[in-house]
Amino acid sequence: MRVLVVTAVRAEADAVSGGLSAVADAASERRLPGGYVLTAHPGADVLVAGVGSAAAASGTATALACADVASAPYGLVVSAGIGGGFQPLAPVGSLVVADAIVAADLGAETPEGFLPVDELGFGRTVHHPPAELTARIAGLLDAVLAPVLTVSTVTGSAARTAELAARHPRAAAEAMEGFGVAEAAAAYGVPVAEIRAVSNTVGPRDRSAWRIGQALEALREACRQLSPVFEEST
Numbered sequence: 001m002r003v004l005v006v007t008a009v010r011a012e013a014d015a016v017s018g019g020l021s022a023v024a025d026a027a028s029e030r031r032l033p034g035g036y037v038l039t040a041h042p043g044a045d046v047l048v049a050g051v052g053s054a055a056a057a058s059g060t061a062t063a064l065a066c067a068d069v070a071s072a073p074y075g076l077v078v079s080a081g082i083g084g085g086f087q088p089l090a091p092v093g094s095l096v097v098a099d100a101i102v103a104a105d106l107g108a109e110t111p112e113g114f115l116p117v118d119e120l121g122f123g124r125t126v127h128h129p130p131a132e133l134t135a136r137i138a139g140l141l142d143a144v145l146a147p148v149l150t151v152s153t154v155t156g157s158a159a160r161t162a163e164l165a166a167r168h169p170r171a172a173a174e175a176m177e178g179f180g181v182a183e184a185a186a187a188y189g190v191p192v193a194e195i196r197a198v199s200n201t202v203g204p205r206d207r208s209a210w211r212i213g214q215a216l217e218a219l220r221e222a223c224r225q226l227s228p229v230f231e232e233s234t
């Protein structure tokens with residue numbers, strides 16, 4: 001079955017497509033309902049869904065619904081893009097494969113601290129990708145295998161960094177879409193994975209230190225290495 005790779009923006013989708021096309025260049029682009037752009041490669045389709053968890057969930061669900069209607073369901077959904085790396089676990093330019101996809105700010109603030117929605121008695125805040133697959137992908141890419149946090153606001157202070165690290169001591173990266181992609185995949189009963197190429201460190205905001213080009217190149221190279229794995233599951 002095919003793989004659906006969900007990105008936030010066109011630059012990420014182009015990096016993913018560039019990696020997949022390095023071994024097979026027969027790509028074709030079409031628009032889904034809602035205007036989402038989907039590019040087909042052998043073994044994998046690449047979607048641009050927008051920035052943030054809500055956009056990611058909406059775009060992913062649209063692609064999964066279209067695939068179901070066409071009786072061509074996906075076997076795996078991958079949230080892929082750039083992200084912030086927690087130091088020293090994930091330096092700029094490195095890759096992180098999620099062993100847990102965590103909604104880090106979905107909950108309630110209380111005088112005693114943050115309470116995730118599952119502790120409030122509803123919803124969930126963690127999705128677990130298939131362990132064997134993620135270990136294999138991380139090994140292949142020489143990536144850090146660790147939780148990736150989904151946040152609504154890019155972390156930009158030492159205090160927020162410390163708070164997130166205290167709540168999620170194993171987290172290696174944060175981004176803004178993984179949990180939304182995972183929620184949509186779960187609704188359709190499809191396994192999910194998340195891969196982040198680190199463009200910046202999580203910490204006090206320093207826009208001049210972002211290395212988006214370097215991260216996109218790492219993402220492209222990761223997808224080149226993964227394309228046989230994606231094609232395997234076709």
Ligand SMILES: O=C(O)c1cccc(C(=O)CC[C@H]2O[C@@H](n3cnc4c(=O)[nH]cnc43)[C@H](O)[C@@H]2O)c1
Pocket residue numbers: 008009051052081082083084085151153154155174175176177199200201202207
């Ligand atoms: O602060 C800025 O000036 C700025 C400049 C360019 C892009 C941004 C973003 O917020 C991009 C968000 C986009 O990229 C992912 N991303 C990358 N690094 C992080 C991060 O440290 N924390 C959260 N998300 C990050 C995210 O998944 C979005 O798709 C800001």
